[in-house]
Amino acid sequence: MYGWVPTGPAPAAPPFRYYKGFPTEGGTRVPFFISYKGLKRTGTTPARGHVSDIMPTLLDLSGIKAPDGRFEGREVSPMTGRSMQPLLAGKADTVHPANEPFAEELFGKSGVRIGTMKAVNIRKPYGNGGWQLFDLSVDLAETHDLPAQHPAELKRLTDAWDRWAAANNVILPDWNSGY
Incomplete structure (x- = not known):
């Protein structure tokens, strides 16, 4: 999709840092669109929200109970997401409480967010090779690293x-991925 752009995918996520494949806002902040008959909000x-919230939401909107450890005679892992139906129905303002950690890892790039505080760990040359801390309430572009001020x-x-x-059971790779 970005092969013809000399700078690669960087222009896809301004003003945010990086793009898909990274735990930064450029890789995780995306729009979500939904439409259905009877949508209130x-x-x-x-x-x-999180991608893990989509299936619980679809099941909830369909009136189908989520499987509880078994489905059609076989064992299934429990869903970790939450239904967005109360938010969509105008009965709630959030899906997840502000103090709930959102943690992630992809190709050895790690991130965690609680409220407006976010930490990312990205290997060089894309990051500093250690954990960085950002306050998203004042720095959505993740340009001011704050670990010294807020250890x-x-x-x-x-x-x-x-x-x-x-x-x-996360196992971090011993290699660096540019994506």
Whole structure:
């Protein structure tokens, strides 16, 4: 899609840092569109969602109970997302509470967000090779690294990422991916 652009995918996500494949805002902040008969809420919302929320939402809107460990005689993993139906029906303003950690890892690039604070760990040359801390309430472009000013906040976020990584059996690769 961006092969003809000399700068590659960078122009796809301004003013954010990086693009798909990265745990930065340029890689994670995306629009979500939904339409169905009876949709109550229209317009935009600042509510955070996650790709893992799509299936619980579709099941909820369809009136189908999510499988509880078994489906059609076989074992299935539980869904980790939440239904967005209350938000879409105008009965809630959020899908996830602000203090709920959002953790992720893709191709060795890691990130975690709690509220407006976000930590990312991206290997060189794309990152600094260690955890960086940003306050998204004032820095959506992730240009002001704050670990020296907020070491306890960085530890809170990286501890949350470590718990998530252990619970999800994350194995970090020993190579660097440009995507």
